[in-house]
Amino acid sequence: MENEVLTIRGMTCAVCAQRIERTVRKLAGIGQANVNLASEKLFVEYDAAALPLAAIKEAVTKIGYEVAEQPGAGSGGAAEANAGAGSGAGTGGAAVSKAAAAAAAERERKQKEIRLMWTKFIVAAAFSLPLLYIAMAPMLAHYGLALPYPAALDPMSRPLAHALAEIALVAPVVGVGYRFYTVGFKALWQRSPNMDSLIAVGSSAAVLYSLVNTGRIAAGDLQAVESLYFETAGMIITLILLGKTLEAVSKGKTGDAIRKLMDLAPKTAIVVRDGAEREILAEEVEIGDIVAVRPGAQIPVDGAVLEGRTAIDESMLTGESIPVDKKAGDPVYAASLNTTGAIRFRASKIGGDTALAQIIKLVEEAQGGKAPIAAMADKVSGVFVPIVCLIALGAAAAWLIGTGGDLKFSLTIFISVLVIACPCALGLATPTAVMVAVGKGAENGILVKSGEALETARQIDVVVLDKTGTITEGKPAVTDVLPAAGFGADELLQLAAAAEKGSEHPLGRAIVADAQNRGLELPQADAFNSLTGRGVEAQIGGRTVLAGSGRFMTERGVALTGSAETDAGRLANEGKTPMYIAAGGLFAGMVAVADVVKPSSRAAIDSIHKMGIATVMLTGDNRRTALAIAAQVGIDRVLAEVLPGDKANEVKKLQGEGKKVAVVGDGVNDAPALAQADVGVAIGSGADVAMESADIVLMRSDLRDVPTAIHLSRRAIRNIRQNLFWAFGYNVIGIPIAAGLLRLLWGGPLLNPIFAAAAMSLSSVSVLANALRLKNFKAPDQQ
Numbered sequence: 001m002e003n004e005v006l007t008i009r010g011m012t013c014a015v016c017a018q019r020i021e022r023t024v025r026k027l028a029g030i031g032q033a034n035v036n037l038a039s040e041k042l043f044v045e046y047d048a049a050a051l052p053l054a055a056i057k058e059a060v061t062k063i064g065y066e067v068a069e070q071p072g073a074g075s076g077g078a079a080e081a082n083a084g085a086g087s088g089a090g091t092g093g094a095a096v097s098k099a100a101a102a103a104a105a106e107r108e109r110k111q112k113e114i115r116l117m118w119t120k121f122i123v124a125a126a127f128s129l130p131l132l133y134i135a136m137a138p139m140l141a142h143y144g145l146a147l148p149y150p151a152a153l154d155p156m157s158r159p160l161a162h163a164l165a166e167i168a169l170v171a172p173v174v175g176v177g178y179r180f181y182t183v184g185f186k187a188l189w190q191r192s193p194n195m196d197s198l199i200a201v202g203s204s205a206a207v208l209y210s211l212v213n214t215g216r217i218a219a220g221d222l223q224a225v226e227s228l229y230f231e232t233a234g235m236i237i238t239l240i241l242l243g244k245t246l247e248a249v250s251k252g253k254t255g256d257a258i259r260k261l262m263d264l265a266p267k268t269a270i271v272v273r274d275g276a277e278r279e280i281l282a283e284e285v286e287i288g289d290i291v292a293v294r295p296g297a298q299i300p301v302d303g304a305v306l307e308g309r310t311a312i313d314e315s316m317l318t319g320e321s322i323p324v325d326k327k328a329g330d331p332v333y334a335a336s337l338n339t340t341g342a343i344r345f346r347a348s349k350i351g352g353d354t355a356l357a358q359i360i361k362l363v364e365e366a367q368g369g370k371a372p373i374a375a376m377a378d379k380v381s382g383v384f385v386p387i388v389c390l391i392a393l394g395a396a397a398a399w400l401i402g403t404g405g406d407l408k409f410s411l412t413i414f415i416s417v418l419v420i421a422c423p424c425a426l427g428l429a430t431p432t433a434v435m436v437a438v439g440k441g442a443e444n445g446i447l448v449k450s451g452e453a454l455e456t457a458r459q460i461d462v463v464v465l466d467k468t469g470t471i472t473e474g475k476p477a478v479t480d481v482l483p484a485a486g487f488g489a490d491e492l493l494q495l496a497a498a499a500e501k502g503s504e505h506p507l508g509r510a511i512v513a514d515a516q517n518r519g520l521e522l523p524q525a526d527a528f529n530s531l532t533g534r535g536v537e538a539q540i541g542g543r544t545v546l547a548g549s550g551r552f553m554t555e556r557g558v559a560l561t562g563s564a565e566t567d568a569g570r571l572a573n574e575g576k577t578p579m580y581i582a583a584g585g586l587f588a589g590m591v592a593v594a595d596v597v598k599p600s601s602r603a604a605i606d607s608i609h610k611m612g613i614a615t616v617m618l619t620g621d622n623r624r625t626a627l628a629i630a631a632q633v634g635i636d637r638v639l640a641e642v643l644p645g646d647k648a649n650e651v652k653k654l655q656g657e658g659k660k661v662a663v664v665g666d667g668v669n670d671a672p673a674l675a676q677a678d679v680g681v682a683i684g685s686g687a688d689v690a691m692e693s694a695d696i697v698l699m700r701s702d703l704r705d706v707p708t709a710i711h712l713s714r715r716a717i718r719n720i721r722q723n724l725f726w727a728f729g730y731n732v733i734g735i736p737i738a739a740g741l742l743r744l745l746w747g748g749p750l751l752n753p754i755f756a757a758a759a760m761s762l763s764s765v766s767v768l769a770n771a772l773r774l775k776n777f778k779a780p781d782q783q
Helices: 014-025 053-062 074-087 091-142 159-176 178-189 195-218 222-227 230-254 256-264 355-368 372-402 407-420 423-443 451-459 467-471 489-500 506-517 550-555 564-573 601-610 623-633 644-656 671-676 705-738 741-746 753-776
Strands: 002-009 030-036 041-046 066-068 268-273 276-281 290-293 302-307 310-313 324-326 343-349 446-448 462-466 472-483 525-531 535-540 543-548 577-583 586-597 614-618 637-639 661-665 679-683 696-698
Touching (some): 002 355, 014 030, 014 053, 041 053, 091 230, 159 178, 159 230, 195 222, 195 372, 195 407, 230 407, 230 753, 372 423, 407 705, 423 446, 423 451, 446 451, 462 467, 467 472, 467 586, 467 614, 467 623, 472 489, 472 506, 489 535, 489 543, 489 586, 506 586, 535 577, 543 550, 550 577, 564 623, 586 623, 601 614, 614 644, 623 637, 661 705, 705 753
Parallel strands (some): 462 614, 462 661, 614 637, 661 679
Antiparallel strands (some): 002 041, 030 041, 302 343, 472 586, 525 535, 577 586
16 A cells, blocks of 8 residues: 655635545545645555556545645655665655655745735725725614714615615625635535535625615615625625634644754755765765765765764754764764764665654654544534534524514524534644644654554553663663772773673673773783683683683682672662672672663653553563662562563553553564554654554653653643534534524524624634644653
8 A cells, every 4th residue: 555645725624624535535445545624635545556646636636626746745755755765866865855845835835825815804804894884883873873974875865875885895805705605606516515605605695685685775675775784794704814814824833843844954965976075965865975074064864974973963853952972883864963073974865764754754644644532523524514504594494484584684693603603623623733742742852653642642551661771771881890809990890801802792791891981901811711601711911710600600619708699689689780700719809780770761750650650661681680670760560571472462461451551662672562552652763763563753762751752642632622622612602692592592682793703713713723832842851
């Protein structure tokens, strides 16, 4: 199955999005089809062998919407970029460049559209406000509020002139709002009415009714001047134009995260060819090229350092503010900033294969996904407009009968119901919040891969944590140097490191690295011998040096002195591995090595506990070490000595207890457990953002991002619920009031259609404004 992201133009409300989804899903070969109204994107999964992309575009075009051309954009564009990158010809970079150019062009188009919408609103307001004044001033005079008014347009003495003046003023307003009529009536004709249909029918009813009454005035019925509704139609269109303009501005802000990511990529690169440095376009860099980067410049593509040392700011990708030291062999990523030294690196990933391109693809796909919480809003949106039309007709007919044939009163009811109904708010409630939350997560190095993951994360009861590389650093380090009598600490470490220098064992490498970091000179070891399961033996300075387990010492007749056995027990209880050292047949002391706990792990687990979530350590390590690490960081429960293949079963057992489980691991050995979890969280994955088993990918190797991700989920879903409450509540309360319920029950006021239009316009804007509050989200430790 192929994935593609298409930009759809011409959607005005949730009904449009629903219609496109229904149409595309009917096509043979479609796996999934989701429309994001806020971003105006159609996300499709389809079988390219059975259904060409052109057929999908044609189906959308046939029902009246435009599919914008997007060279190299979206998932499909990323796929093209990957293919190009694989060829080594640099075409992947070109694909991403085209995607960025297309995004910039789309941005400019939307800005022009917003400027045009503001112009239309200003024109409409320039005519509708005088129209409202002409219509309302005589009425206000009856209540003692006399306003200046031209005698030539007085409705009592010059009713026909008054009516013609209103027609002259309403005509330009209807003209600038023509799209409501062309789109609305077309949708009505195709038996798929949308928000534009409601506006078109409501304002047309007001205009036609007023035109009929203008004819009656011309025929001599001067009382008909009291039944003109031109100002209602004018103000409805003006206020809807204002609401739509504000909505477009707000919707543009929801996609800021994607735009920021696309803008990160540098435009040029300096490559070394034929021994000389040349500046070329970044899209022309090929795999294998040697790229030179000066201090203050951005990395153009992914690769590995060949020469030089520097510190690179990767905050734009990982959210980590502290620059990362880089030396030969270390990876570098496109869009990160070289801060101090000059380096050269070999390009290994270009175009759609770079970490930046993968992040953009992932974020875009996540923003296009739907959270399960949106299901009810989608169902309601699908039948919303027809139901509103029936309510409007039913209420108008009931009042026409109840008032003894008062057509003017009934028309007010009919127009108010049509105009106040707002399917837009329903359609925007979920996708806007998901877009902003996913984008905000990306800014913090937290990549949420779907709306479902965003929603499920807030329900987590238990966080299951792998030990190695998740809670701990994942690499052994020397923690204690305990020399015996007659030996110094440096001497002991020198002997141990010299003996272990030829060893490939991780503990031995940790001892050698620590000695080198302390600047100790290591003497030459001769006759090195590694004894599996026991330790190593070497000749150093004429002495036989042994390094290994306590059993190894006993086998070689080395007597442990002092508090060695007590210290060994203590170290083991602390989760450390004691390495016994002997020189010339004498016990020289112990060097303890451990996979040390990350500095942030304790604070992260405390934060998880404060959220009311239990923690479990799931590890293949021995139980004593696991319990020691768990005690250090405050883990609630330990499941130790679990084989990688059995980790998923342990997660299943927790789920069997009715728990919602999140598993945090490195995404490699933990892949089955991550897949089994309700939410799989891959931590410290660096550039590998597309791993299949993870629902959330944490770019940094910092456990504090786990509570941050859960906190973001809770904030996002709370925001969505607020939006849905407002969207449903607004319609549930507003439509009955517009239908005259207050008048029926308590003889209260009747809702003027102008106020109905204002309320409708503000409903979608308020939902968008609420979603944009998520842009202020901060991690719990930053608040």
